[in-house]
Amino acid sequence: MKILVAVKTVEMVEDEIEFTDDGREIDPDFLEREINDWDRYANEEAVRLRDSLGGEVVVVSVGDDESDEVLRRCLALGADRAIRVDARLTDPLSVARALATVVQAEQPDLVLCGVQSSDSVQGATGAALAGVLDWPVATVVRRLDWNASGAAIVESELNGGAIQTIEVDTPAVMTVQTGINEPRFGTLRAIKQMADRPIELVEFVAEDAEGYVVSELRVPERAAGGTLLEGGPREIAARILEIVNGEPT
Numbered sequence: 147m148k149i150l151v152a153v154k155t156v157e158m159v160e161d162e163i164e165f166t167d168d169g170r171e172i173d174p175d176f177l178e179r180e181i182n183d184w185d186r187y188a189n190e191e192a193v194r195l196r197d198s199l200g201g202e203v204v205v206v207s208v209g210d211d212e213s214d215e216v217l218r219r220c221l222a223l224g225a226d227r228a229i230r231v232d233a234r235l236t237d238p239l240s241v242a243r244a245l246a247t248v249v250q251a252e253q254p255d256l257v258l259c260g261v262q263s264s265d266s267v268q269g270a271t272g273a274a275l276a277g278v279l280d281w282p283v284a285t286v287v288r289r290l291d292w293n294a295s296g297a298a299i300v301e302s303e304l305n306g307g308a309i310q311t312i313e314v315d316t317p318a319v320m321t322v323q324t325g326i327n328e329p330r331f332g333t334l335r336a337i338k339q340m341a342d343r344p345i346e347l348v349e350f351v352a353e354d355a356e357g358y359v360v361s362e363l364r365v366p367e368r369a370a371g372g373t374l375l376e377g378g379p380r381e382i383a384a385r386i387l388e389i390v391n392g393e394p395t
């Protein structure tokens with residue numbers, strides 16, 4: 147079984163942020179890079195499947211060389227190979243097209259994505275990838291098994307808390323929910339061992355226009371007129387009661 151895991155390096159903002167001069171990106175000095183949380187679970191699920199069924203786990207990221215560290219972390223957590231598509235793309239359709247070139251070259255049985263990425267929160271790349279490949283997709287997967295004839299049996303979450311069990315033909319794309327497993331923590335030794343491990347590079351030249359282009363970023367204005375209540379819990383509670391009762395300040 148060959149499993150490809152799409153892993154994103156997310157850019158998390160610190161307490162304060164500033165934008166680049168063109169106002170279309172967050173100044174990199176105000177960002178911390180880390181593995182997207184959902185993708186940690188997807189990588190763990192792939193490694194567990196490989197360990198029980200045999201095969202190979204290939205992690206793939208679309209991004210610049212800042213993504214290499216996260217890819218090496220996945221190798222330290224059990225993945226066999228890492229590929230980076232050397233492109234800075236943000237919209238899900240363009241990322242999906244870039245990932246699709248690797249899927250077509252690698253011919254995996256399964257592609258695992260996270261449900262969403264914590265920085266751009268689009269929740270769209272996995273479904274877009276399935277669309278580009280014309281493969282089946284199972285979304286928000288919280289359990290993944292295989293039956294005797296090798297079909298994937300998937301439990302996925304629906305709106306309102308309902309769970310559905312479906313049988314999915316492979317090759318397929320699945321988007322993995324957090325909590326599907328308990329991801330391992332890599333040992334320091336394993337992380338050090340992967341420090342110089344080469345990452346396979348793939349060039350991608352987009353032939354289609356991007357799905358969207360960011361024209362402006364801004365922080366919403368804070369609502370004015372808040373009142374800071376001071377004192378101990380008893381005084382503050384009394385004051386809240388006065389406010390609720392409409393008593394003047």
Ligand code: AMP
Pocket residue numbers: 152153154155182184185206207208209238241258259260261262263264266267268269270271272
């Ligand atoms: P999103 O649609 O941006 O919320 O991301 C959903 C999932 O798509 C992530 O959890 C990743 O599995 C995958 N993904 C998104 N962006 C990238 C990227 N640049 N490189 C690799 N995988 C990505």
